[in-house]
Amino acid sequence: MFILKPIITPHGVYQDFVIEQLQHHYSGGVLTLVHKDWPIITKLWITDLTGIAVMLQDFYSVRGPAPRDPSAMLRSYLLFLLTNPEKGVTAWVDELYRVPLYAILSGFEPGDIPGVGTFYDFFARLWAASDKNIKARKQKRKRKPKKGKKGEKAPTTTPGRIKRLVGWMLNHMNDQKDLPMDRLFHFFQSQFLAVSARLGLLGNIDTIDIAGDGTPVVTAAYPRSKSTCNCHAQGLAKCNHPRIYSQPDCNSGWDSARERYFNGYHLYILTASSSPYDLPLYPRLHPASRHDAVSFVVSSVEFSQRFTLGTVDKMLLDAAHDAGPIYDLLLHQNIEPFIDLNVRGTKKTKTEMDIQISPDGIPICPNGKKMKHYGFDHSQKRHKWRCPMMKKRTINTCKKLCSTAKYGRTFHTCSTDNPRLFPQTLRNSEKWKLIYRRRTTSERTNKREKIDYKLESGRHRSTKMWYIRIYAIMMCQHMDAWYAHQQKELQRLK
Numbered sequence: 001m002f003i004l005k006p007i008i009t010p011h012g013v014y015q016d017f018v019i020e021q022l023q024h025h026y027s028g029g030v031l032t033l034v035h036k037d038w039p040i041i042t043k044l045w046i047t048d049l050t051g052i053a054v055m056l057q058d059f060y061s062v063r064g065p066a067p068r069d070p071s072a073m074l075r076s077y078l079l080f081l082l083t084n085p086e087k088g089v090t091a092w093v094d095e096l097y098r099v100p101l102y103a104i105l106s107g108f109e110p111g112d113i114p115g116v117g118t119f120y121d122f123f124a125r126l127w128a129a130s131d132k133n134i135k136a137r138k139q140k141r142k143r144k145p146k147k148g149k150k151g152e153k154a155p156t157t158t159p160g161r162i163k164r165l166v167g168w169m170l171n172h173m174n175d176q177k178d179l180p181m182d183r184l185f186h187f188f189q190s191q192f193l194a195v196s197a198r199l200g201l202l203g204n205i206d207t208i209d210i211a212g213d214g215t216p217v218v219t220a221a222y223p224r225s226k227s228t229c230n231c232h233a234q235g236l237a238k239c240n241h242p243r244i245y246s247q248p249d250c251n252s253g254w255d256s257a258r259e260r261y262f263n264g265y266h267l268y269i270l271t272a273s274s275s276p277y278d279l280p281l282y283p284r285l286h287p288a289s290r291h292d293a294v295s296f297v298v299s300s301v302e303f304s305q306r307f308t309l310g311t312v313d314k315m316l317l318d319a320a321h322d323a324g325p326i327y328d329l330l331l332h333q334n335i336e337p338f339i340d341l342n343v344r345g346t347k348k349t350k351t352e353m354d355i356q357i358s359p360d361g362i363p364i365c366p367n368g369k370k371m372k373h374y375g376f377d378h379s380q381k382r383h384k385w386r387c388p389m390m391k392k393r394t395i396n397t398c399k400k401l402c403s404t405a406k407y408g409r410t411f412h413t414c415s416t417d418n419p420r421l422f423p424q425t426l427r428n429s430e431k432w433k434l435i436y437r438r439r440t441t442s443e444r445t446n447k448r449e450k451i452d453y454k455l456e457s458g459r460h461r462s463t464k465m466w467y468i469r470i471y472a473i474m475m476c477q478h479m480d481a482w483y484a485h486q487q488k489e490l491q492r493l494k
Contacts, residue, residue, distance in 0.1 A: 005057045005058075006057060006067045006069060006070055009053070009072075011050050014071070014075075025110065039483060043082065044079065044479075047479050049071040050071055052070045052074050052187055056070050056126075059125045068118055070125075072106055074472075075106050076092075076096070076102075076106035076119075077472055078475060080092045081469075081476050085453050085454040085473075086457045093115065096108065097111070123465065124464075126184055127180050127181070128178070128179075128180045128182055132465070133463045134180065134249050134463055137246075139242060139243065142245075142251045143252075144261060145254055161294065162326065163325045166329045169301050169329065170328075173301065173305075176305045181467045185282070186306075188471055188474065188475065189308070189309065192475055192478045195482070196275075196279055197309055201272075201277055201478075201481050202274070204274065205309055207310065208311070208313060209274045209316065209438070210270050210312055210315055211271050211273040211315075211316040211317070211438065211439045211440075212300070213292070213439075214266050214268040214292045215269070215446040215450065216253060216262050216267075217266070217285070217288075217450075218262045220263050223251065224246040225245040227243055228242050247463075249463045250263060250265055250288060252289060253287070253288025262288060264288050265285045265466065266286040266287060266288050266289070266295055267285055267286075268284045268296060269281075269445055270300070271445045272441075273439065277481035277484065279445075279477060281303070283467075283470045283474065284298065284302065285466060285470075286299075291320070296317065297326065304333060311334075313336065314335065314336045314337075314338055314435065315330050315335050315336070315339075316338045316339075316436060316438060316439040316442075317338070319340040319341065322339050322341055322420065326339070327420050337419070337423065338425070338432065338435055338439070340427075340436070340439075349421070361413070361420075362385075363385045363413065369388045372386050372388050372390075373385060373426060373429075374410075377412070381416070382412045382413060382414040383412065385412070387403070387408035390408040445477070453477075455470065
């Protein structure tokens, strides 16, 4: 049977449908709405999902039965995450039959509910690949990484890895590689990030500030695989032959916060640090064993290739990202790095003169005293430091003079010489503290996704479904922010 592509239902038609159905089913007194129903109704009322039908039109066949409205399918999945994210899709279909309100808010007439298979057919169209995972299932036997020190992340597996990775990224910055999750990000950027930016919920979108952080995502108690050889039957307990993994993109990692191993992904999230609602911008799933610094390099380059709403001005990262190549990468992209210093010891850095540099980037005079910052020279792009014993600009109270200059000993540090030790904004300045305190916005974003929206309750076995769940949760976070931002204006809808 020949049919048209999925019918694009305008959002106004959906709103009329909701009013009509609520009046029909909830005005006779048999079914009633309670106070906690209205926030959910309002969030879906103000969220226009028509763009998903436009984006997916080319991925539906012109033959076969009439497809369900893609916007209704996505709206129903978002409603599932807003109401009871601990359940699965199968249980959600039962809930749609049991609660007419959920069917109506999704865009379905009560009793006319899509099946579980229809949901998964819709999910498949959001994934731009035939395989559900990114890597091949047949891989070498995976090993556990080394444990990190107490409270610290496990180290990278090979020395110099970040430097080599950054060098490769700089050489291939313009070579954008298509990823299976690009459809999800394209829709998320055009229909959610753009709306949040228009409402001013991302800060200054023209020069946006971003914070990044990673978090463990546990997908299973242990990795599942089967052998491709008969070594076990011959009495060989462990061999080096490849194995077939059910979750090829996952492996074992070290959770430094809980100090235990876990199996799953390392989720790296980029968040708008100036957002009053801690809104996420870009998610990336990495193997569990991957270090934060490696995950950031990959995630940030992919984001810069795809983000079209503005330019990034500042990047806020914790001490796990304190590596020279990361500074080089950010400065190459004209992004000012705000990275907490990972003091690797008490060793001072020598200079060509008799002045040394402390581990936190402050010059130390020959008498062992930290010099005082005396401003930034914009003409030469460098910081000026003066003798700490100077009083009233011209009086030197030091008992052992190291300079005969009228204004005492001076020293200059330039960011281009060592951007890690000499950042453009000094770490101990008030400006640094004001900006860097917003770095924790990424941790609050991770908390919202893992605790409030039960991210790890997905129980999925494919990277495709984990990405769909993550992006849908991020959409719910933006919907929550829209509702909170416009709550007073939306009271009249009740």
